[in-house]
Amino acid sequence: MKKLRVGVIYGGRSGEHEVSVTSAASIFKHIDRTRYEPVPIRIEKDGRWTLADRPPAALSAAEVIQQARVSPARPVRAGRETLLAPYPSEDTMITVERRPSSDGTAPADVERAVVTGLGLDVVFPVLHGPYGEDGTVQGLLELANVPYVGPGVLASSAGMDKAVMKVLFAGAGLPLVAWRGFVRAEWERGRDRIVKDIGTLGLPVFVKPANLGSSVGISKVKTPAELVPAIELALEYDRKVVVEAGVVNAREIECAVLGNDDPETSLPGEIIPSREFYDYEAKYLDEGSRSVIPAELTALQVTEVQRLSVAAFRSIDAAGLSRVDFLMSRDTGAIFVNEINTMPGFTTISMYAKLWEASGVGYPALVDRLIQLAQARHSEKQRLRTSAV
Numbered sequence: 179m180k181k182l183r184v185g186v187i188y189g190g191r192s193g194e195h196e197v198s199v200t201s202a203a204s205i206f207k208h209i210d211r212t213r214y215e216p217v218p219i220r221i222e223k224d225g226r227w228t229l230a231d232r233p234p235a236a237l238s239a240a241e242v243i244q245q246a247r248v249s250p251a252r253p254v255r256a257g258r259e260t261l262l263a264p265y266p267s268e269d270t271m272i273t274v275e276r277r278p279s280s281d282g283t284a285p286a287d288v289e290r291a292v293v294t295g296l297g298l299d300v301v302f303p304v305l306h307g308p309y310g311e312d313g314t315v316q317g318l319l320e321l322a323n324v325p326y327v328g329p330g331v332l333a334s335s336a337g338m339d340k341a342v343m344k345v346l347f348a349g350a351g352l353p354l355v356a357w358r359g360f361v362r363a364e365w366e367r368g369r370d371r372i373v374k375d376i377g378t379l380g381l382p383v384f385v386k387p388a389n390l391g392s393s394v395g396i397s398k399v400k401t402p403a404e405l406v407p408a409i410e411l412a413l414e415y416d417r418k419v420v421v422e423a424g425v426v427n428a429r430e431i432e433c434a435v436l437g438n439d440d441p442e443t444s445l446p447g448e449i450i451p452s453r454e455f456y457d458y459e460a461k462y463l464d465e466g467s468r469s470v471i472p473a474e475l476t477a478l479q480v481t482e483v484q485r486l487s488v489a490a491f492r493s494i495d496a497a498g499l500s501r502v503d504f505l506m507s508r509d510t511g512a513i514f515v516n517e518i519n520t521m522p523g524f525t526t527i528s529m530y531a532k533l534w535e536a537s538g539v540g541y542p543a544l545v546d547r548l549i550q551l552a553q554a555r556h557s558e559k560q561r562l563r564t565s566a567v
């Protein structure tokens with residue numbers, strides 16, 4: 179049997195570049211090499227694409243982030259510049275190498291471009307955050323007509339925008355905390371009215387840039403004086419801001435979803451952050467955050483979390499995988515859907531993989547299933563009529 183060539187696209191322009199690198203390292207380490215031939219395709223922080231000489235090393239997210247902090251700009255590209263063709267082609271990737279023109283027909287400083295093509299059978303865009311998890315890369319993969327792992331353009335972008343996501347969740351009748359959303363222009367025109375309106379949510383509130391992840395730019399506001407600086411911080415990251423009523427004494431429950439039109443759910447797990455809330459430090463740098471899998475929940479609560487996870491997945495029209503995150507009040511037991519992550523952290527020790535592990539699906543099997551789901555979705559799309567005549 180011919181091996182399937184899987185383009186693993188990782189890195190990316192977002193603040194979650196490092197996390198993506200570690201997710202990709204896990205895929206390379208554990209993918210079944212008897213069936214798949216993985217190809218490392220790295221998106222640099224400046225957005226350029228590289229056909230990497232070798233797959234990323236399996237460091238922890240903390241190590242990769244520390245490394246990036248020590249030497250932020252490492253322009254050395256261990257690989258060749260590459261492009262994904264924005265049209266259906268046998269050559270999915272087009273690699274350009276510049277070589278000095280040495281045949282004597284041109285001056286020595288004129289470069290010669292050597293172009294080579296590489297076909298991919300399927301793509302695994304293991305990118306987190308903007309310019310990767312938000313439908314942009316998915317759009318390019320649609321244009322290339324290549325099967326790819328994970329949700330499509332609409333679900334990816336809806337899942338990235340916390341305001342749009344909430345509107346779709348509300349439309350599906352999912353339980354949400356009270357929230358407000360606004361854009362910079364509205365803030366500049368009428369901040370007094372917005373501050374007054376947010377006042378009705380009580381305290382604490384969480385202020386978030388609408389389109390980001392990994393808790394970047396998020397503040398927990400406990401006193402009125404902290405509100406305006408928190409909003410201005412969020413506006414540094416996005417033109418759109420979401421403010422939510424804080425769930426006091428919240429448990430953080432997460433559930434993994436896998437499938438296309440008939441998605442399955444894992445057992446729910448619980449995150450116990452090392453800090454006041456699950457911020458960037460607690461997620462990746464602080465050793466103290468823990469997970470409890472499966473979460474200590476009643477059978478009824480488990481069923482409810484799983485039902486809500488599928489409903490959230492369907493409400494944005496997701497496919498392949500997603501992780502749905504909940505906030506659960508310790509005081510009242512009320513469950514709120516917090517968010518959906520359409521390309522959750524994907525290392526072997528990430529919540530998504532651990533939830534499936536505990537539910538009987540090991541990491542290599544997970545990669546396998548995701549590739550099959552990508553192919554199934556793609557072949558279904560190929561059957562559609564594309565013209566009216």
Ligand SMILES: Nc1ncnc2c1ncn2[C@@H]1O[C@H](COP(=O)(O)OP(=O)(O)O)[C@@H](O)[C@H]1O
Nearest residue numbers: 355384391392393394422423424425428455456
């Ligand atoms: N409404 C809320 N009530 C209580 N805690 C919250 C609320 N919103 C966010 N948090 C805390 O902030 C963290 C990050 O928020 P989240 O919306 O999940 O952003 P991200 O997309 O960056 O993960 C959550 O994991 C939780 O610890």
Ligand SMILES: [Mg+2]
Nearest residue numbers: 392393503517
């Ligand atoms: Mg989150």
